Amino acid sequence: MGEVIVITSGKGGVGKTTTTANIGTGLAVSGKKVVLVDTDIGLRNLDVVMGLENRIVYDLVDVVEKTCRLKQALIKDKRYDGLYLLPAAQTRDKNSVKPEQMIELCDELRQEFDYIIIDCPAGIEQGFKNAIAGADRAIVVTTPEVSAVRDADRIIGLLESQEIRNPRLIVNRVRADMVKRGDMMSIEDIVDILAIGLIGVVPDDEQIIISTNKGEPAVTDNKSMAGQAYRNITKRIMGEDVPLMDLNTSDGFLSKMKRLFGIKPA
Amino acid sequence: MEQEIKGIVFKGNSEGLIIVIPENYDFEQALEEIERKVTSASRFFKGARMKVAYRGQKLTPEQEEAVKAILDEKSGAIIESFARDEEPVREHISHQNNNTHKVPVRGPFFTGIDEGSCKFIRSTVRNGVRIEYNGNVVVLGDVNPGAEIVASGNVIVLGILRGMVHAGADGNKDAFIYALNLKPTQIRIAEAIARMPEDEESAHGICPEMATVKDGVIIVEQM
Numbered sequence: 397m398g399e400v401i402v403i404t405s406g407k408g409g410v411g412k413t414t415t416t417a418n419i420g421t422g423l424a425v426s427g428k429k430v431v432l433v434d435t436d437i438g439l440r441n442l443d444v445v446m447g448l449e450n451r452i453v454y455d456l457v458d459v460v461e462k463t464c465r466l467k468q469a470l471i472k473d474k475r476y477d478g479l480y481l482l483p484a485a486q487t488r489d490k491n492s493v494k495p496e497q498m499i500e501l502c503d504e505l506r507q508e509f510d511y512i513i514i515d516c517p518a519g520i521e522q523g524f525k526n527a528i529a530g531a532d533r534a535i536v537v538t539t540p541e542v543s544a545v546r547d548a549d550r551i552i553g554l555l556e557s558q559e560i561r562n563p564r565l566i567v568n569r570v571r572a573d574m575v576k577r578g579d580m581m582s583i584e585d586i587v588d589i590l591a592i593g594l595i596g597v598v599p600d601d602e603q604i605i606i607s608t609n610k611g612e613p614a615v616t617d618n619k620s621m622a623g624q625a626y627r628n629i630t631k632r633i634m635g636e637d638v639p640l641m642d643l644n645t646s647d648g649f650l651s652k653m654k655r656l657f658g659i660k661p662a
Numbered sequence: 663m664e665q666e667i668k669g670i671v672f673k674g675n676s677e678g679l680i681i682v683i684p685e686n687y688d689f690e691q692a693l694e695e696i697e698r699k700v701t702s703a704s705r706f707f708k709g710a711r712m713k714v715a716y717r718g719q720k721l722t723p724e725q726e727e728a729v730k731a732i733l734d735e736k737s738g739a740i741i742e743s744f745a746r747d748e749e750p751v752r753e754h755i756s757h758q759n760n761n762t763h764k765v766p767v768r769g770p771f772f773t774g775i776d777e778g779s780c781k782f783i784r785s786t787v788r789n790g791v792r793i794e795y796n797g798n799v800v801v802l803g804d805v806n807p808g809a810e811i812v813a814s815g816n817v818i819v820l821g822i823l824r825g826m827v828h829a830g831a832d833g834n835k836d837a838f839i840y841a842l843n844l845k846p847t848q849i850r851i852a853e854a855i856a857r858m859p860e861d862e863e864s865a866h867g868i869c870p871e872m873a874t875v876k877d878g879v880i881i882v883e884q885m
Contacts, residue, residue, distance in 0.1 A: 546789055549806050553788030589806060589824070591786055 398429075398506040401513050401633070402531035404555075406547030408518030410539045411568040411598070414608055416515040417445045418623070419535075421613040422630030424479035428510040431470065431480040433501075435527040436517035437492060440484035447611020448473065448481050457485035460497040466504055480509070490522040495529035502530025511633075520554060528555060534563035535595060540570055540581040549590055564595035566629065571600045594640060596629035598622050670695040672703075673770045675833065678712025680747060680770075681729075683719040692719075696729060700736045708738035715747035771833035772796060772814030780815075787811065787825065796832075807847055816840070826850075835875045840885070844871040849880060856880035 403416045413436075420432040434442035437457065443449045454469035459482070466482075473479040482505075485492065505512045516527035528534065534555050538548040548565070555563050567583055574580035587594055601622035607614040614623040615630065628638045670692055671682040683692050700707065714733060721729065730744040772778070779797035787793060787801055789808030798815035809825035811817055814832045816839070823841035828850040830837030835852040843866075848857045854875050870885040 546808055549789040550808065553791055556785075556788075588822075589804075591804065 398509040398512055399533065400502045400506065400531045401511060401533045401535060402516050402528050402560075403513060403535050403537060404516035404524065404527065404551055405518065405537040405544070406520065406551040407538075407544045410537050410544050412518075412537050413441045413445050413515050414604060415535070415537050415566060415568065415598075415626075416442060416513050417608075417613045418615040418626040419630055419633065420511070420513045421446075421473075421476055421479060422615040422626055423511050423513075423633065424473070424476040425616060426630060426634065427478070428634070429478040429508070430511045430513060431482060431505055431509045433482045433505070433512060433514045434484040435493075435498070435514055435523060437484045437523065438486065438489045439517065440486050442515045443471075443481060443483045445608050445611065446473065446481055446613070448483075449611075452483045455483045455485040456501075457488050457492045460493050460501060466501075490517070490526065493526050495525050498526045498529040500530075520550065524551075524554070528558055528560060531560055534560050535566055536563050536590075536592070537566045537568055538586065538590075539568050540575070540583075540586060542581070545581065545586055545589055552590060552592060563592055565590060565592050566596045566598060567594070568598045569600040570597055595632050596625055597640060598625040598629075670699065672699060675715075675770055678710075678742075679714045681714065681716040683716055683721070685719050687719055689721070689725055693728060693732065697732050697736055700733060704736060704738045710739040711742060712739055713742045714744045716744070717747045720746060771830070773834065774798070775815045775830070775834060775837050778815055781813075786821070789825075805841075805846075813837075823849075829873075830875075835878075839873040840870065842868045842870050844869075844873065844882060849873050851875045851880055854878060854880045856882075 403412050403419070405412050416432055420430050424430045432442060432446070433456065434440050435456065436442070443452060448471050451471050454464040456469070458464045459466050459469045470480045470482055473481065502512060514527050514531060517523035536548050536551055538544045552563055565587065567586055570583065571580055575582050583594065583597055599621050601614070601620060603617065603620040604614050604622045607617060607620070614620045615626040617623040631638050673680040673682065681696065716729070726744060730741060733739070733741050733744065774797060781793075781795045781797060781799050783793060783799065783801045783803070786803035787805045787809040789806050792810040792812070793799060794812045796814045799811055799813040799817045801811070801817075801819045801821060804821035805811060805819050805823045805825040805827065807824045811825070812828045812831045814830065814834065816837050817827045817829045819827070819841040821841070822843040823839075823846045825846060826848045827839050827846060829839045830852040831850075833852050835854075837851055839849050839851065845858055848855065851873065852875060856873070871882050872885050873880050873882045
């Protein structure tokens with residue numbers, strides 16, 4: 397039986413879709429059978445980030461409305477074995493799907509896959525309710541900004557009220573130099589407020605923008621620091637114990653980062 | 663109807679006294695009762711400065727004057743004003759078939775701040791959550807920014823208070839707010855509102871503080 401994990405944040409633009417793409421690809425590279433489900437109906441992006449946009453024939457709404465069979469709508473990623481995408485509809489809206497239909501869909505996907513990763517839309521309305529309906533676990537993505545942390549807090553409260561306990565936190569786009577200068581919220585500050593377990597810290601990395609535009613998740617790029625962070629998160633999802641990054645060292649930025657991400661100094 | 667009529671009722675509120683005079687009550691009898699009650703409680707009233715309102719039966723200006731004269735003379739308090747309180751009293755709603763039940767009843771405020779009903783919240787109160795309670799509230803966790811706690815009694819936060827808390831929400835100025843670490847967005851006690859000074863270096867960890875009202879202003883003291 398597979399596990400359904402929803403990637404959510406409340407605030408838009410903090411990196412839900414990028415995180416979904418990277419975690420999903422990371423799990424697939426590790427030999428798991430994974431399906432990514434884009435629930436951002438009307439504003440779909442996951443297909444673009446995955447570089448699979450031109451292969452969409454059927455989508456999520458077609459599946460729940462039974463216009464097609466589930467297998468027909470799943471797009472197989474040719475680069476990575478065991479990686480599939482269920483894209484969102486672009487010409488419909490969030491109300492085209494009901495939470496009960498999502499639960500049914502998740503239960504069907506559970507039979508086939510090890511991991512079902514759901515990309516949640518921003519906001520707390522219908523789209524969010526649909527995305528979390530069938531989820532077993534949740535990963536909340538935030539950035540070191542007060543507004544993003546506020547929204548994450550709201551989301552954690554809503555997840556708890558929907559009986560999705562112990563969500564995990566990813567802090568995205570951290571700039572260690574700014575944190576050190578006191579210009580950015582530290583990981584400790586964020587965890588202090590949100591009071592949930594941290595599953596990963598992703599540094600701000602321009603490589604992400606390049607890989608997102610190319611439709612190739614950074615997780616497979618050995619030179620990318622963000623990619624390394626996502627590889628660590630992937631391992632943690634599979635139950636491995638990988639140490640978290642430590643921001644309190646006084647070394648230079650580069651050697652610190654190398655150590656934090658498990659790259660041995662030359 | 664006759665049996666349901668109770669005597670004159672005195673109630674306290676944040677500004678002074680409310681006298682409830684039942685409808686169709688004999689004025690002479692009412693006057694007598696008020697005089698008796700005020701005289702018996704004159705030690706309590708002595709020297710106080712208060713506004714007196716009455717509810718229920720509408721009095722003529724002459725009758726109002728008569729009541730005020732008795733209050734002035736017998737209570738020993740300084741009566742700042744005496745006027746009809748337009749809001750209806752609970753007792754009358756059931757008798758009257760008009761729309762007054764839509765108007766909120768302004769009763770006397772919650773007084774159980776030393777000993778009274780209490781609600782325990784056993785988790786962190788997160789952004790977007792509002793807790794309203796007629797009584798005291800104890801939070802075993804943090805109160806995050808965007809969360810609101812409105813209690814008619816005291817509010818105690820055994821954690822970090824970062825959100826908004828309103829204690830004594832229905833008018834009790836003696837209510838207090840206590841937190842193991844007090845850095846709220848805003849705190850309110852009865853009608854007083856305060857926010858934290860922005861430049862203040864906020865303490866980390868446990869640093870218990872209590873907010874109370876003194877002379878109409880919220881003050882915060884370390885405990």
